Amino acid sequence: MEKPKLSATTKIMATLFFTLLLISSAHAFYLPGVAPRDFQRRDPLIVKVNKLSSTKTQLPYDYYFLKYCKPKKIVNSAENLGEVLRGDRIENSVYQFEMREDLPCKVACRIKLNAEATKNFKEKIDDEYRVNMILDNLPVAVRRQRRDGSQSTTYEHGFRVGFKGNYQGSKEEKYFINNHLSFRVMYHKDLESDSARIVGFEVTPNSINHEYKEWDEKNPQLSTCNKDTKNLVQGTAVPQEVDKDKEVVFTYDVTFKESDIKWASRWDTYLLMNDDQIHWFSIINSLMIVLFLSGMVAMIMMRTLYRDIANYNQLETQDEAQEETGWKLVHGDVFRAPVNAGLLCVYIGTGIQIFGMTLVTMIFALLGFLSPSNRGGLMTAMVLLWVFMGLFAGYSSARLYKMFKGTEWKRNTLKTAFMFPGILFAIFFVLNALIWGEQSSGAVPFGTMFALVFLWFGISVPLAFVGSYLGFKKPAIEDPVKTNKIPRQIPEQAWYMKPVFSILIGGILPFGAVFIELFFILTSIWLNQFYYIFGFLFIVFVILLITCAEITIVLCYFQLCSEDYHWWWRSYLTAGSSALYLFLYSIFYFFTKLEITKFVSGVLYFGYMIIVSYAFFVLTGTIGFYACFWFVRKIYSSVKID
Known part of the structure; x- marks a missing residue:
């Protein structure tokens, strides 16, 4: 495996970037013009x-x-x-x-x-x-x-x-x-x-x-x-x-x-135009979903899993071991590297980047730094935090890539730094060209576009490499059980355990936990209203995390019990499929709540909703993956394997 090395010059550059990061952070959350101003008569x-x-x-x-x-x-x-x-x-x-x-x-x-x-x-x-x-x-x-x-x-x-x-x-x-x-x-x-x-x-x-x-x-x-x-x-x-x-x-x-x-x-x-009662209804609706899922997870963890582990650990004879069924059968294949493991690492790193940006933004919003009185503060914070979170994207991607015994760490880091933002920038550039053609002030000027590219190439990419270096310095994550050299044949699966069906089913509950609050977010974006109830939004965000984690664990358990060990990508797609329902809801919202008639305006709406849905897919997919990753390692480290 190629080991990363940092020269003295690179270390100095890294120090400068961190200094720039701190200066930019201070500038990002500085609130000009928000302090009270006293006026005298005739001022x-x-x-x-x-x-x-x-x-x-x-x-x-x-x-x-x-x-x-x-x-x-x-x-x-x-x-x-x-x-x-x-x-x-x-x-x-x-x-x-x-x-x-x-x-x-x-x-x-x-x-x-x-x-x-x-x-x-x-x-x-x-x-x-x-x-x-x-x-x-x-x-x-x-x-x-x-x-x-x-x-x-x-x-x-x-x-x-x-x-x-x-x-x-x-x-x-x-x-x-x-x-x-x-x-x-x-x-x-x-x-x-x-x-x-x-x-x-x-x-x-x-x-x-x-x-x-x-x-x-x-x-x-x-x-x-x-x-x-x-x-x-x-x-x-x-x-x-x-x-x-x-x-x-x-x-x-x-x-x-x-x-x-x-x-x-x-x-x-x-x-005044926001109704808190509806937000409370959204919270209660989401909590009901979480309680239902928590009950299912508790039943699986407390009853079924403990019984399985106790039974597996009591098998003494070879004949009994050969008759074992369920998820223990695939212990020799469950940690086999998935197809396109490098791509999965890239998406996981990007998901951590989005998660970090979202979490810190909400914390600052809860503290009152990003209130509507600070125009543009929310957008500025999101862009800058995205750039700075490149450090964690590189780190998490590298850690996973090393676990999969990847050797081309530089290529993996470049993909992590360029893939997701590259897709977003391409869509954004096309939309900006359409807005420019309409002579709208919404078109981003060349200077701002250059500043965005500089933040991307000048800060985010180097931070991704710093994070990747730190990740590769860590020892590789060890699997709790050994992987067989020859892959085990997966038996024919029931129709309800087919990948497409279970993935689509898995995305319904996470979307159901947030769709009411999603209505207010879309209204604030597209109907020119202020969104300020960040306390409700933070609660819904926490509920979304729990829902994604629990539904993925439940479906992953059923999958392993069916002797299907291809859980890596499916765990990601199960929670990530909620983004499909988000985009379908945005289509419904477009035709029922908006009165957009111009072609360019329609393209603008769906272009930005594709960006939002894609980011939501990466975020929820990463949450589902890490929940499943913890669950699988936990259960297989609890069983005695001969």
Whole structure:
């Protein structure tokens, strides 16, 4: 076997990479702009604009893609990796006012629509695009009454670009733009000083066809824009139509309201649309599955297995030994290396990498580091943790590869470092090209793409080699029983023990344990809602681990009792098959909950769901494999073998 060696230069490089890892970790979890900010009366406030988003197309656009009012100089805010990958593009705007100073109707600008601007506005209105704005790190929300008629209110993220409708009995539907914004800023005042903190940011969009006698650029005077604008809106305001050569005047007003909400609770408004009762139902449903499986495993371990082991250990004569049946018969073949053992090692290493990333991300989320107020924090953490977990991927893959008596450790490490991310990057690159073709801000810029490749090649790959080196330095894992030179013939299996059937059956229960929570995750991703209940998610994740482990152990026991010793890959595929049900559920979700009609948007949805399902397959498969690996070693080390 080729033994890995590290030169002094390589050791120095490894030290530098670990230093870079620590620096990057500190940067990844640094939360800029989340600390409370105290405002004095008349302090200037500037509303920032974010992307235009739509749940019908899933393609975000830059705010200034539409012909909105532009400041003299557009300044882009610094964005982290996660924000860029999400398609956020945060810029300054013309909407300015002073803290705790109500502002009556003010003119932002006047724009004449040309053919292209008219076409863009109409398309975005058809696709129900929403405008996202930010004030003091708070996204703008639109208050809505519940459809069930209850007194409580709900909030929608962002306001619509416009709407379609018939005006004054017209048979033809016309397009109207929301050109007047009524901002409402809630603040919590400090009792000891005159300072205050912003705790709410709402907007009421309206469409008003403004009128004026003569336009004055420095001091425009509109007959429809004054202190009585609100009365005009509530009365018989003529909406502003979108059409070629139409003139649109954008206006806004601001009111401030003191609130009892404290700064620490200001995000509660945006998180009201989640129902905790449904999450508890999900937990109870999952726990029932776990209790059922735990009962089966306990019955097998406590009764059947102990009885088997006691019987096998009491066999004294050769005749009795020849008559033995069940899983002891295959002791000479159960640790025989599987077909494509190297590929299995690669997938196991990748699964450990995903497991480590998921576990640490959830722990940070539970501690509050990755709350929705830290935009892009969750995505940034996942990418960086994936990169750093390359160390554990290389280690676990190498340990297993050495147990299988593999000799080409460098090739195995390269496959571990490149196979899974290579497939993901290829899919991601194609999807990004499609988004780029739609001129969407969701397309990842070249600089960010280069940064992702650098993280992959510059950090993840070297860490995988470091982990592989450490893994190969360890002594090989010894099998509890010897393997026969000649493979034993496997008897004809019953139909319910055939690989395809048992594998597909094994994936149902792990999926059943998570599918309710999966609905909320898909909703937060594709319907532009915040997901924040990481406590529930962590419990469901633990339940998923237990379910995958238990169902794999149960089916593995039945397989060995049928004298089929090809358990390596089957244990992986049994738990991993839950990813198939996840993808089938995503198809069901697409046709029942989403209103996507564009071809590119459909490709985007299924492309990303393939990536998610593939990662879920590798994760659950690895959990199932290690559970089965522990179980098989445990039972065969408990039996006396002649």
